[in-house]
Amino acid sequence: MQRYNKIVVTISLLVIWWMCSIYVANDFLVPPPDKTLFALYKNLHNAHFISAILSSIYNLVVAWAISMLLILILVFFSNISNTVRDFIQGMGSIFSPMPSFALMPIMLMVIGINQTTMTAVLVFGMFWMNLSTMIHALDTSKHTWYRHCNNLKLSLMESYVKIYLPAMLVDIISVCKNTWALGWRSLLAIEITFGNLGSGKGLGVTMVMDRTTFNSVDLWASLLVVIIIGSTILLFFDYLVERARKIVA
Amino acid sequence: MLKLQNVSPIIAGRVLFQGLDLKLDIGEVVVIMGRSGIGKTSLFRCVSDVAYPFQGRICREKDFFHVYQDQHQLFPWLTIEENFRLAKCLGKARQICGEWGLDHHWKKKPGMLSVGEKQRFTLTRALCRPEPLLLCDEPLSAVDSITALSLAEDFKSKAHACGKSVLWITHSILEARRVGDRIVILHQDRCCEILPPDLSTEEFHAKI
Numbered sequence: 253m254q255r256y257n258k259i260v261v262t263i264s265l266l267v268i269w270w271m272c273s274i275y276v277a278n279d280f281l282v283p284p285p286d287k288t289l290f291a292l293y294k295n296l297h298n299a300h301f302i303s304a305i306l307s308s309i310y311n312l313v314v315a316w317a318i319s320m321l322l323i324l325i326l327v328f329f330s331n332i333s334n335t336v337r338d339f340i341q342g343m344g345s346i347f348s349p350m351p352s353f354a355l356m357p358i359m360l361m362v363i364g365i366n367q368t369t370m371t372a373v374l375v376f377g378m379f380w381m382n383l384s385t386m387i388h389a390l391d392t393s394k395h396t397w398y399r400h401c402n403n404l405k406l407s408l409m410e411s412y413v414k415i416y417l418p419a420m421l422v423d424i425i426s427v428c429k430n431t432w433a434l435g436w437r438s439l440l441a442i443e444i445t446f447g448n449l450g451s452g453k454g455l456g457v458t459m460v461m462d463r464t465t466f467n468s469v470d471l472w473a474s475l476l477v478v479i480i481i482g483s484t485i486l487l488f489f490d491y492l493v494e495r496a497r498k499i500v501a
Numbered sequence: 502m503l504k505l506q507n508v509s510p511i512i513a514g515r516v517l518f519q520g521l522d523l524k525l526d527i528g529e530v531v532v533i534m535g536r537s538g539i540g541k542t543s544l545f546r547c548v549s550d551v552a553y554p555f556q557g558r559i560c561r562e563k564d565f566f567h568v569y570q571d572q573h574q575l576f577p578w579l580t581i582e583e584n585f586r587l588a589k590c591l592g593k594a595r596q597i598c599g600e601w602g603l604d605h606h607w608k609k610k611p612g613m614l615s616v617g618e619k620q621r622f623t624l625t626r627a628l629c630r631p632e633p634l635l636l637c638d639e640p641l642s643a644v645d646s647i648t649a650l651s652l653a654e655d656f657k658s659k660a661h662a663c664g665k666s667v668l669w670i671t672h673s674i675l676e677a678r679r680v681g682d683r684i685v686i687l688h689q690d691r692c693c694e695i696l697p698p699d700l701s702t703e704e705f706h707a708k709i
Contacts, residue, residue, distance in 0.1 A: 400574060403567045404588050414587060418578045499578050501612055 283469045292473040305477060307453035311367065312439050315374035316432055322379050323427070327386050337387070344384045352377025352438060356446065370442050377438050378431040385430070389423030390416060421496040429489035436482050502527050502666040503548070503634060508557035510543035517543055518687045520557050523695065527633070530657055530667040532677040532698075534709065535687030541670045544687075545636050548668070562666075565634040566627055570642055574623045575611040581622055582607040590629035597625045597659060617648040624656050628663050635660070635667045641676060649673065653680035674705045 266285055273284040283291075295301040330337040352373050359369045393416045401411040417424075443456020455474060462471035507520030517540030525531055533541050547555040549565060568574070575584045585591040598604050601621055611619050620641060627635050641649040657680045660667050671677050677684050678698045686694045686708050694708060 397576075399567070399569070400576075406587070410587070414579075415576060418576075421578070501577060 280466070280468045283472050287469050288472045288476065291469040292476055295470060295473055295477075301458065301474075304453050304455050304458040305481070308439060308443065308455040309481070311370060311454070312374070312432070312435050315371045315439075316378065316428075316435050318371070319375045319378040319382075319431060319435075320428065322375070323383050323386050323431075326383055327390055330387050331390065341384060341387065344380055347376070347380040348384065350380075352380075353441060353445075356442065360446075370439075370446075373442060374435050374438055378435045381434055382427045382431050386423070386427050389420045389427070392423075393417075393419040419500060421500055422493055425489060425492045425496050429486065429493065432485055432489065433482070436485070440478060502529075502562055503668070504558075504560040505548075506558040506560075508544070508547060508555055508559055510540045510547050511554040511556060512540075512543065516556060518689050519692050521685065521687065521693045523685060525634075525666045525668065527666055528661050528664045529682050530660055530669055530680055532669045532671060532681035532684045533687065534671065534674075534677055534684060536709065537672075539687045539689060541687065542638055545638055545668065545670070549636060562632075562634050564632040565636055566630045566632040568623060568627045568635060568637040568640045570639045575619060575626075577611050580608055580610055581614075584611070584622070585626060585629070588626050588630060590626060590631075593629040594625050597628060598622070600659075601625065601655065617644050617652070620644055621652060624652065628656075628659050628665060633664070633666060635665050637667060637669045639670050639672070641671070641673075646673065646675070649676055650679050656680060657682075674702050674709075677705075678702075 269282075269285050273279075273282045276282045279287065326340055330340050355373055355376055356369070359372050363369045363372060397411075397415050397419055401415050406415065439454075440456045443454040444460055447454075447457050447460065455478060459471055459474045462468070462474060503523075503525035505521050505523040507522060509516045509518050509520050511517070518535070521544070523531065533544060535541055543553070545567075546553040548559060548561060549567065575581070576587070579587065582591065585594045595604065598606075598621075603618065603621055603625075606614060606618065606622075611622075614622070620643070624637075624640060627637070641652055644652065653676045669677075669680055671680070678700075681698045684696045684698055684705075686696065686705075688694070696705070696708065700708075
C-alpha cells in the first residue's frame with residue numbers, strides 16, 4: 253500500500269510539473285518533463301556527469317563511514333564508565349543543535365580549501381546528530397536483555413556480540429539511514445555553496461555550472477538525479493529496517 | 502538446597518506477608534500462591550538478590566536459574582538450536598525435546614513457534630541448565646489452561662528426574678496441584694500455610 257502511494261504521488265507530481273510547464277510556457281524557467289528526462293538520459297551517457305555523481309557519492313560514503321565508526325567507538329567508550337558517558341552526552345547536547353554548515357568558515361581557515369574540510373564538516377554534522385540515538389538504543393537493549401544475559405551467565409563479550417547488538421539491529425540501521433539522509437542534504441548544500449572545494453567535481457558543482465551557463469534543462473535533470481539517488485538509498489535502508497524487524501521480532 | 506526462616510520481603514518499610522518458614526529439598530517442586538500484590542515475586546527477588554530488603558534468614562545454593570513470566574525469553578534472532586547452544590545445554594536439551602516431540606523445531610526461530618512450544622523450550626532450557634535451583638515466576642501464565650496443565654505435569658516429572666529443586670509461582674489452583682509437591686499459600690494477616698497438592702479445589706479456594 254505504501255509503495256502504491258509512492259507511485260501515485262510520483263505520477264501526480266509529474267502531472268503537476270507538466271501542467272506548470274504548459275502554463276508558464278517558458279522552457280528556461282520550467283522545462284517540461286519530457287525534455288528534462290531526455291536531458292537526463294543524455295547526461296547519463298556523459299562521462300563528466302557520471303564522474304560528478306560518483307564524486308559526490310564517494311565523498312559522502314567516506315564521511316558516512318568515518319562518522320559511523322566514530323559513533324561506534326564513542327558508544328563503546330560511553331559504556332565503559334558513567335563519567336565518559338556523561339561527558340559525551342554533554343558534548344552531544346552542545347554540538348547536536350549546531351548546524352554543521354556553520355563550521356564551514358572556521359574549517360576553511362583551519363584546514364584550508366580542500367576536500368578534507370568538506371569531509372570534516374559532513375562528519376561533524378552526521379556524528380553528533382546520531383550519537384545520542386545510538387547510546388539510547390544500546391541502553392534500551394541492555395535494559396531489556398540484561399537480566400536474561402545475567403540469568404544465562406553470559407560473558408560481557410557474548411552479551412554484546414550475541415544479544416545487545418543484534419537486539420538493536422533495527423536502531424543501528426535507522427541511525428545509518430538518518431546519518432546518510434542528513435549527509436546527502438549537507439553534501440549538496442556544501443557543493444552548491446562552496447563548490448567541491450578544489451576538485452571541481454560533484455553533483456552540486458554541476459548544478460551550479462548549469463545555472464551559470466543558463467542550461468536550465470540540465471539543471472533540472474541534475475535535480476532529478478539528486479531526488480532519485482536520495483530516495484533510492486532511503487528505500488534501500490527502509491527495506492533493511494523491515495528485514496531487521498522481522499529478524500528481531 | 503533452600504531454607505527460608507521467617508522470611509518476608511519489605512517494601513517501603515512494610516512487611517508484605519507473615520514470615521515464611523520453608524525448606525526446599527533436592528528434586529522438590531514447591532508452588533507459591535497468594536493474592537495479587539501479596540509479594541510472591543518479591544519473595545523470589547529476596548532469594549535471588551542479596552540487596553533486596555527482607556526480614557528473616559535465607560540459606561540457599563549459590564547457583565539458581567530464573568524462568569520469567571514473559572514469553573520473550575528465547576532470543577528471537579537466534580534459532581532454537583542457537584538459543585540452547587548459547588545456554589550451553591544443547592546435548593541434554595535434544596534428549597528432553599525429543600521426549601516432548603519438539604525435535605523438528607531446532608532450525609526454527611522462536612517467532613515461528615506457538616506460545617506453548619516456546620514455553621516448552623524455555624522450561625526445557627531451565628531443566629538442562631546446571632543450576633540446581635529453579636525460580637519459575639508464573640511461567641505458564643501466557644499459555645491456555647489445558648496446555649498449561651499438561652506442561653505443568655510434564656515439567657514436574659522431568660524436574661524430579663533431573664533432580665532440580667523448583668520454586669514455582671502461579672495463580673492457577675489446578676496448575677499448582679499438577680506441578681507442586683507442596684503448595685505454600687501466603688497470607689498478609691496470618692501465618693503462611695503449606696498444603697499437600699491433593700486437597701480439593703474448593704478447599705484451596707477456601708484457604709486462599
